Amino acid sequence: MAHELVRRGDRVTVLEKEDHWAAHQTGHNSNVVHAGLYYRPGSFKARMSVAGNRSVVAFARANGVPVDICGKLVVATDSTELPALRVLAERAEANGVPAKLIEPAEAAEYEPEVSCVAALRVESTGIIDFPAICAALVRLLTEAGADLRLGTPALGIRPGRNGGVEVATGSAVVRADALVNCAGLHSDRVAELAGLKPRARIVPFRGEYYELRPDRRHLVRGLIYPVPDPALPFLGVHLTRMLDGSVHAGPNAVLALRREGYRWQDISPRDLLDTARFPGSWRLARKYGRTGVDEVLRSLSRKRFAASLARLVPAVGPDDLVRCGAGVRAQALLPDGCMVDDFLIENAPNQVHVLNAPSPAATCALEIARHVADQIS
Incomplete structure (x- = not known):
């Protein structure tokens, strides 16, 4: 989010309560770059996964972050799972995800030890180092002059006296034109600090x-x-x-x-x-x-x-x-x-709160940032 705002010419302060970056969800996930086949066509997840797959891979390659687009198999282990596997294939096609249904013999060419009655081969799924993505973003933000504050929790949030917002951190009060809440596991609590009553x-x-x-x-x-x-x-x-x-x-x-x-x-x-x-x-x-x-x-x-x-x-x-x-x-x-089965983003005056961003949010991170930045603009 900070990277996108800086890229657009804004001055940004980032408040992180931990003493290092990617301390929680980003640093503890499976490091999979998702393709976008699971999600309801037209949803945020579907649209942002397909775009995010491309953008996060491009960012990684441009910034020296390891990434391997190795593809994956989704396997039906018995005939009762075949209808659901076909639905996934249909969703993949609707979402623009390169995927194809294959027979067990072809699945064995990819994974000799797998057991299945059919499989879906998804070519654009990959593996990446998401903490390294964060480290690259920190480097770019530092070079751009962003104010990055580790060990700085948000303890209170109120409207600014002359507009905007004020955030109390215990050691200082940060004054800004706008607030973006990307607090993950604490996003609902940060929203409540800001005076919202989040519905989730x-x-x-x-x-x-x-x-x-x-x-x-x-x-x-x-x-x-x-x-x-x-x-x-x-x-x-x-x-x-x-x-x-x-x-x-x-x-x-x-x-x-x-x-x-x-x-x-x-x-x-x-x-x-x-x-x-x-x-x-x-x-x-x-x-x-x-x-x-x-x-x-x-x-x-x-x-x-x-x-x-x-x-x-x-x-x-x-x-x-x-x-x-x-x-x-x-x-x-x-x-x-x-x-909540999709990304959930709520707005208030001078505020945007990202209240639900589970998997595949790491894949979609750059796309979520663009969407939120558009709302702030």
Whole structure:
């Protein structure tokens, strides 16, 4: 966002509460450059993913950031998944994503160890280093004279006396013509600080990852995904070969007990109380209680986790997996228990609040920035 505004000639101050960049969602995701096939045609996600795939890859190549457009397979492991796989193929065509349905023999040419009755080959999916993208942006912003402040949380926000906005940080008051809230896991709280009543609440979901042992990495050449459940915003556990040759497996999706809770022992009474008080949380639990129990069991059992992966690659077993960290997804939830399935951006006088930007927001980041900058203009 800051890069786009500076590019347009604005003076920008960035407030980051952590002591380093990409500390949370950006630094804990799967580093996948998404193609845009999953999303409803015409939605922000669909349009911005296709454009973002091109723009983030171009930015990476122009700034020396590693990227590999390796393509991926979405595999139907039995005949019941074929209708959903065909729907994905239709969405890919509607969204302008290069993809084709292939038979098992052709799928085996890409991934010899995969098990499927059919697959969708998606050519424009890739792997990138998103923290390195942030480092490149920081370098460009520093060269352009932007005011970048680490360790500087926003503690209070009010209208400016002569227009604009004022943000109290504890050590200073920042005065500006406009405010853009891109606070991720805390975006709803920042909006409330600014006097808004956001219609969605952030509920954090932790996604845990394993990786294959080095001597088992040969089982996966690229990216292998399951056919996702259309009722859920999560894509299901999948296998991803990273830029360094390691193979990550995951993520699952369990309710995090803290907004930045990367482990079961990371607990925040305030965050738990916020989730418990929100009626949408209980309605979501009633809708997907069985799914939630399954995810918790998979979190606690490496055997269950491996069994999910073995549907895609039968040779993967529990002994092949080593834990390797987790990420937390900032999922916006409505009071009726529905998960917001698209990017959610709300405006107020001299303010723009990005209230829902989960995956594929990293892929779409430059496009979201252009969209928001247009609104500020």
